[in-house]
Amino acid sequence: MIDHRLNVLVSAYACHPAPTVEAFPGEAILGWHFVKQISQSHNVQVMTRSFNRPALEERLRNKEIEGIVFHYLDLPDWLNRAMRHQHYGVRLYYFFWQVLAGRYARHLHRTEKFDLFHQVTFSNDWMPSFAGPALPIPFIWGPIGGGQRVPKPLMRILSARERHRERMRVALQRVWRATPFRKKCARNAAAILVCNRETGENFRGQEAKIWQFPVNGISSGHLSPAPTVLSTEEKPRLTILYAGRLDGIKGLPLGLQAFSWHLETYPDSSLEIVGEGPELVSLQRLAKSLKVEDKVRFVPWLPREEVIRRMTTCDVFLFPSLRDGGGAVVVEAMASGRPVICLDVGGPGFHVQPEWGIKIAPREPKAVSADMAKALNMLSSDGEMRLRLGQAARRRAEEYYLWERLGERTQQIYSSVLDAWERY
Numbered sequence: 266m267i268d269h270r271l272n273v274l275v276s277a278y279a280c281h282p283a284p285t286v287e288a289f290p291g292e293a294i295l296g297w298h299f300v301k302q303i304s305q306s307h308n309v310q311v312m313t314r315s316f317n318r319p320a321l322e323e324r325l326r327n328k329e330i331e332g333i334v335f336h337y338l339d340l341p342d343w344l345n346r347a348m349r350h351q352h353y354g355v356r357l358y359y360f361f362w363q364v365l366a367g368r369y370a371r372h373l374h375r376t377e378k379f380d381l382f383h384q385v386t387f388s389n390d391w392m393p394s395f396a397g398p399a400l401p402i403p404f405i406w407g408p409i410g411g412g413q414r415v416p417k418p419l420m421r422i423l424s425a426r427e428r429h430r431e432r433m434r435v436a437l438q439r440v441w442r443a444t445p446f447r448k449k450c451a452r453n454a455a456a457i458l459v460c461n462r463e464t465g466e467n468f469r470g471q472e473a474k475i476w477q478f479p480v481n482g483i484s485s486g487h488l489s490p491a492p493t494v495l496s497t498e499e500k501p502r503l504t505i506l507y508a509g510r511l512d513g514i515k516g517l518p519l520g521l522q523a524f525s526w527h528l529e530t531y532p533d534s535s536l537e538i539v540g541e542g543p544e545l546v547s548l549q550r551l552a553k554s555l556k557v558e559d560k561v562r563f564v565p566w567l568p569r570e571e572v573i574r575r576m577t578t579c580d581v582f583l584f585p586s587l588r589d590g591g592g593a594v595v596v597e598a599m600a601s602g603r604p605v606i607c608l609d610v611g612g613p614g615f616h617v618q619p620e621w622g623i624k625i626a627p628r629e630p631k632a633v634s635a636d637m638a639k640a641l642n643m644l645s646s647d648g649e650m651r652l653r654l655g656q657a658a659r660r661r662a663e664e665y666y667l668w669e670r671l672g673e674r675t676q677q678i679y680s681s682v683l684d685a686w687e688r689y
Contacts, residue, residue: 267680271307271380274373275300276366276396278359279386280313281320282329289387291591293317295408295480296386301330302672303383310334310377312366312396336373338365359387367395374400381405381679388480388590390464391441393450403686405678406450407458408478410590411438412467413611415514416627419587427513442467455682460591461615476678479615480591482668489577489602489659502533503645506579506603508572508594509586511542516585516608518551519630523585523637525555531645537579539564539572576601580651581644585637587627589613600662604654606640608633621657 279289280296296313303309313321315337324330339345340361348354370382381403384394389411397404415423415431423431441447451457451471458478459465465475505524509515517538524536538548538561545563552558567575572594576582582598584607589595592612598605599621607613609624617624623640625633644651664670 370396391438393446398453403455406454412464413588481593508539520585522634526638527641599658602659
């Protein structure tokens with residue numbers, strides 16, 4: 266293990282302790298917690314964008330973080346204004362920002378002599394880092410996702426517009442992965458941290474560098490206070506919860522169909538759907554057409570703390586997303602001691618294992634809904650199974666997903682990379 270403080274340069278375009286939608290919340294939380302954890306053991310300098318500056322400077326003044334130097338980089342404001350409202354404009358702006366960060370990192374390294382460079386956010390596998398390959402020091406890339414995609418059999422549940430957008434997304438990512446910049450980035454990385462199986466498959470020939478690493482973590486305060494104690498009796502009334510955006514990619518039509526079939530055996534169960542998004546009206550119509558509207562409650566988006574509170578009072582967390590790269594709510598449900606039902610794809614497929622949840626194979630839509638209904642019925646009829654899965658889920662969250670645990674794993678990766686670098 267490393268026995269001294271390294272001089273580490275981090276690129277975290279998104280890095281914010283209390284992000285809004287504009288601050289890319291999932292990415293920003295990841296960047297913030299990674300920077301905090303790395304700074305516990307090393308001297309850290311961070312390249313990020315000026316949008317994050319007020320919040321980060323406030324944390325420095327309050328001594329919530331110490332010993333971190335932030336460098337705020339921005340492209341011309343006219344470029345930001347031109348791109349920020351375009352569908353792919355944010356990614357294109359980020360590409361040019363990475364070019365700027367690469368030049369700045371080379372300049373900074375000449376005086377600071379960093380031991381290691383870590384590219385943290387954005388966490389995708391198809392957008393290259395320009396700083397990593399340009400510096401003569403070990404380069405850690407990730408954790409990253411991006412390889413997940415909607416399984417072909419389930420594309421049909423999307424609208425025509427969503428199918429087109431998904432195909433365009435996959436095609437454009439293939440183009441980016443084929444660029445010499447991205448190829449050089451993968452080739453030069455000393456370690457590549459991936460958050461799901463599909464992303465790892467995009468690094469053929471680089472398997473020795475791959476480390477499994479989630480993009481989602483939790484704070485100790487979000488663990489349920491004690492191992493959850495649930496009734497081990499048959500439960501004729503399940504309280505089922507979903508939380509997340511209401512868009513086609515989340516696969517909620519599959520969940521609603523499964524719920525309607527579950528009600529045939531357990532008619533007193535209920536489903537609460539927390540979130541907002543463009544599919545709200547169509548989902549309400551679907552619930553009505555399935556004749557389950559009196560058993561489904563749509564709740565506008567709630568603060569994170571309230572969502573977690575509801576997780577601790579539900580029986581099952583249902584998350585039928587078709588291609589989430591991370592799936593933070595799945596980890597939060599596990600930390601609340603609740604069994605999770607999800608598809609075996611992307612981040613949820615990485616988080617959930619049979620010991621603490623139920624994963625559904627991505628097959629034809631009716632088969633998927635039937636499997637979900639079967640899972641709900643099992644959890645209703647088998648109280649011991651509910652208790653076992655819930656308690657194991659909480660243990661997994663505590664042992665693996667606490668930010669402190671992820672910080673320790675980062676230390677292990679740094680040590681392994683530097684040992685290999687010295688031998689080389």
